[in-house]
Amino acid sequence: MMMTASLIASGAVAQSTSANQAGIDSDITLLRSDLQAQKTEVVTQGMQLTDAQGKDFWPLYREYANKQQVIGDQRVSLIKDYADSYTSMDDAKADELVKRLLKFDQDRLKLRADYYPKFKKAVGAKQAAKFLQIDNRLTMIVDLQLASSIPIIQ
Numbered sequence: 692m693m694m695t696a697s698l699i700a701s702g703a704v705a706q707s708t709s710a711n712q713a714g715i716d717s718d719i720t721l722l723r724s725d726l727q728a729q730k731t732e733v734v735t736q737g738m739q740l741t742d743a744q745g746k747d748f749w750p751l752y753r754e755y756a757n758k759q760q761v762i763g764d765q766r767v768s769l770i771k772d773y774a775d776s777y778t779s780m781d782d783a784k785a786d787e788l789v790k791r792l793l794k795f796d797q798d799r800l801k802l803r804a805d806y807y808p809k810f811k812k813a814v815g816a817k818q819a820a821k822f823l824q825i826d827n828r829l830t831m832i833v834d835l836q837l838a839s840s841i842p843i844i845q
Contacts, residue, residue: 737825747813
């Protein structure tokens with residue numbers, strides 16, 4: 692999973708021309724699909740749901756994961772934009788990128804806050820809390836990998 696996040700970041704940051712854009716977009720799509728499959732596997736192993744819990748949990752999880760992907764599109768766009776402007780970054784662009792990053796963080800947190808009651812209703816508070824722990828750990832792994840792969844503004 693960490694390799695996938697690293698490839699997304701390094702591929703986007705390494706881009707220098709729009710000629711490679713279609714190939715990079717395709718690679719990112721494939722890598723994100725692989726990342727989601729890995730996340731689902733980790734959630735499956737970590738949650739250890741009964742059949743009855745699984746009936747309620749998995750449709751909700753798919754809905755949640757799809758919304759995570761939509762929010763993740765913001766980050767992919769942000770990374771690509773950062774890469775495009777890395778060598779010519781000015782204060783205005785840096786300010787715009789930070790505002791977009793803050794919106795991404797807010798949207799991601801709001802999604803969790805919105806879905807916790809739904810997961811709690813589906814599988815109980817303890818299992819919902821367990822899911823959020825697992826999801827948070829996976830998110831931190833991806834965030835750490837991305838942070839270590841993206842160079843600091845010069």
